[in-house]
Amino acid sequence: MAFESYQLKRADFIFKNENDWEKILSRTLSRPPQEIINELMSSELKGRGGAGFPTGLKWKLTAEESASVKYVICNADEGEPGTFKDREILSLVPYKVLVAMAVCGYVIGAANGFIYLRGEYKYLVPELNKAIKEFEYYCKEINHNFNISIFLGSGAYICGEETALFDSMEGKRGEPRNKPPYPTSSGYMGKPTVINNVETLAHTFTIFKYGAKKFYDLGVQYSRGSKLFSVSGDTPKPGIYELELGMSLQDFVEEFGDGDTKAVQVGGASGFLVPRKKFAETAIGYKGKLTGISLPTGGSMMLFNSSRSMYNVLDNYLEFFKEESCGQCTPCRVGCQQLYSGIKAVKRGEKPAQYLDKLLKLTETMQLTAKCGLGQSVANSFSSIVENFREEMIY
Amino acid sequence: MNPVQDLIKSLADKHGKNRENLLPILQGVVEQEKYLSEYSMIEIARELDLPAAEVFGTATFYSFLEHKKMGKYIIRVCKTITCSMKGKNQILHAIEDMLKVSIGETTPDGKFSLMQTNCLGWCHKAPAMLINNDIYTELTPEKVREILGEYMKRES
C-alpha cells in the first residue's frame, strides 16, 4: 500500500513548566470570548479523551446556549487500560488545567467547574486542592469569579463516559444516557456542560500562551498538534511521551520496541491490536486522514513481544469489559459474558473453531446496538485480535 | 444517636443533603466504617429524604463501595493486562502466603483485606497495587513482603 510515512517527532509543551500562568490567565480573560473560540477552532485541537471531538466547536456550542447556569467539567476518570498521562498532568502541571477550566467558564458563561477524579487517584487530592486554593485566590485578586471542586469517583471505568459521569455526580448509578441530547445542551444537572479530558484542557493552555499556529504546525492534516502517549508493556522505556500526531506505527515501534515486537495495542482495551505486518501501513492520528490506516487513540500504547499469548491478552480484556459493563443494555451485558466464556470454550475444545465466527458476528451486533462506547468498542480489540491471531485462539 | 447516625449526620452537614451529595456521603461512610451496612444505607436514605431503594441502587454500582466489612487496610492488586504480564500472580501469592488469606478475604484480626482491581494507571511501573489510598508500584515479591511488614507493625 502506498503510504507516506511520517517521522516520529517529540514535542515538549504539556510538561514544560510555565511560571507565568497568572499572566496567561488574565491576558486570556481580557480577550472577547468569540476570539478565544476562533483561536481554538483554528488550532484544530481535538479532544484527547478518545472520541476526538473538536474542542473549539464544543465550547462554541455550549457558549451559544442561553441557560443561565452552565458547568465546566474536567474528565479525570482515566480508566482505560494502559493510560496514565492524565495523572501525570494533574501532578506536575495542574495549573494549566485550572487556567483552561476558568477560561472555558468565561467563554461559555459558567461560574463552577468540577474535576471528576477517579477514586484510584485519591492520593492526588491534597496537592490538587492546594493548587486549586492558590488558583482561586488569584482569581479573586483579579476579580474573576470561578470555583473549582474535586468530585471523587468510586472505582467504575464506565463513569469516564461523559453522560455516565454526569449521573455519577448527580448521585446515581453511572449509567450512560441516550444521546442526544448532548452535554453541550444538557449535561450535568441537565445544564449545558463542557466536558473535556485533562490533556485536552492542558493543550488549550499551550494555545492560549503560544497561539493557535504553534499548535497547528505540529502533526499532520486532520490530526494537528502533539499528544501524550502512555507507553507500556514489552518496551525498554515505558513511560509518558509527548509526540506529534501522524507518526507511523513502524517508527513508533523502532523507537519503543524491544526488537521483538509482535503487536501493539493502540488505544487501550477498547482500541485496536495491530500486528507486526501492519505496522508500516498504520498511522497514529484521528480518522479522516487520506493515507494509510489511521487510529484514534486516547494515547494508550501497549507493546507485546513474541513471548506473549494473544489469547491471554484477549481473555484479560474481555474480563475487564465483563466487569466494567454497566449492565444497562442487553447486547453489552450478555455479549461481554458470552465473548468471555466463548473464547474459553473454543480454547478448551468444547466448541469448534468456527464458533469464533459466531462470536465475531456477535461483536458486530454489539457495535450496532449497544448504547454507549463501551459495548460498541468491544468489537475493536476482539476482531483485530481474533482475525490476526486466530491460531492462537484455538491451539 | 449512635456512632453511625452521628457520622452520617456530620457527612450530610459537610457535603449537603441533596441527591448530588450522595456519593461523597457513601464514600465517607465506607472510609470510616469499612463498608456500607444495610443499616447505614437506610440511615443515609432517611437523612437525605430519598427512597432507600435509590440509595441501594447507587451504592451497589461502585466497586469501591464495599458491602461486607473490610479490613482496616484494603489491598487492591491490579489484574489488568500489563500488571498481569509483569508478574501480578507472584505478587498475589506473596501476599496470600504472608497474610494467609485468599482474594476476597479478610484476615481474622480484621487488619487486611485482599482484593483485585482493574488498571490503576501505573502500567509503566507494573505491577502495581493500592493499600487504602496509597499506591505501590514496580512490585516484586520481596518488595511486597517489606511493605506488608511495615503495615503489620502498625496497630490494628
Ligand SMILES: Cc1cc2nc3c(=O)[nH]c(=O)nc-3n(C[C@H](O)[C@H](O)[C@H](O)COP(=O)(O)O)c2cc1C
Ligand atoms: C467507556 C468509556 C470510557 C471513557 N473514559 C474516559 C476517561 O476516562 N477520560 C476521558 O477523558 N474520556 C473518557 N471517555 C470519553 C468521554 O465520554 C468524552 O468523550 C471525553 O471526556 C470528552 O473530552 P475530550 O473531547 O476532551 O476528549 C470515555 C468514553 C467511553 C465510552
Ligand code: SF4
Ligand atoms: S454498552 Fe455496556 S456500558 Fe454502555 S450502556 Fe450498554 S451495558 Fe452499559
Ligand code: FES
Ligand atoms: S495494568 Fe496495572 S496499572 Fe495499568
